[in-house]
Amino acid sequence: MSKRLKPGSRAGLLAKPQDAKTTALRAAAVAHARRHVCRLKSGEISAQPLELRDSEDAAPWSWFGRENSRDWVKARLKADALNPQRSSYVCRFARAGWTVADEAIREIIVEYKERDEKLLTSLRAYDIEITQSAGRPRPGGWTAEVILRDLAIAMVVADVCRAFELHPTRSRGPKSHGLSGCAIAAAALDRESVAVSEPVVVKVWTRYRRAQG
Numbered sequence: 001m002s003k004r005l006k007p008g009s010r011a012g013l014l015a016k017p018q019d020a021k022t023t024a025l026r027a028a029a030v031a032h033a034r035r036h037v038c039r040l041k042s043g044e045i046s047a048q049p050l051e052l053r054d055s056e057d058a059a060p061w062s063w064f065g066r067e068n069s070r071d072w073v074k075a076r077l078k079a080d081a082l083n084p085q086r087s088s089y090v091c092r093f094a095r096a097g098w099t100v101a102d103e104a105i106r107e108i109i110v111e112y113k114e115r116d117e118k119l120l121t122s123l124r125a126y127d128i129e130i131t132q133s134a135g136r137p138r139p140g141g142w143t144a145e146v147i148l149r150d151l152a153i154a155m156v157v158a159d160v161c162r163a164f165e166l167h168p169t170r171s172r173g174p175k176s177h178g179l180s181g182c183a184i185a186a187a188a189l190d191r192e193s194v195a196v197s198e199p200v201v202v203k204v205w206t207r208y209r210r211a212q213g
Helices: 010-042 066-081 087-095 099-114 121-132 144-164 181-191 198-212
Strands: none
Touching: 010 144, 010 181, 066 087, 066 099, 066 144, 087 099, 087 121, 099 121, 144 181, 144 198, 181 198
């Protein structure tokens, strides 16, 4: 059992500055993360892919818009489906029941047939499959509506970790001060009215951390 520090003891006096330092560090980190969340949420850092911009004056996309997320995912899948090296992977997602991948491929097929252009081998095979089987794949796979949000969360975690030299998840290391990038991001998101708990942030970070370099 740890001994209680006596008032005025040297250890007790040293503990207070350390607590104050941690409190100040947390406040600065949360403020920094909130600014990043605001820029992503407002669209100041737009999530809209270049291929979906109608004009230079196109309204910016929020990283936290569910419909924006689905359109973003579909645009990425369509770009991959037209790449000979990646087309088969998109078809695999569609066969597994990821509806947004199925929609992306079907739109490409319609567009190519309208222009009387030849489809890639993977897409031709998928076209034959859906023609022979009238049913659509069952809904499944990742939820496209939150992928953009999750990427934004991972960006906030990575940014605050770099800025304040924090470990992404809670650590008992001497430099952690009891803080973590995921905890700071969760606090910042909460203050910006994005209801995401720290465990969810940790889960998102674990999934997308490789995309942050």
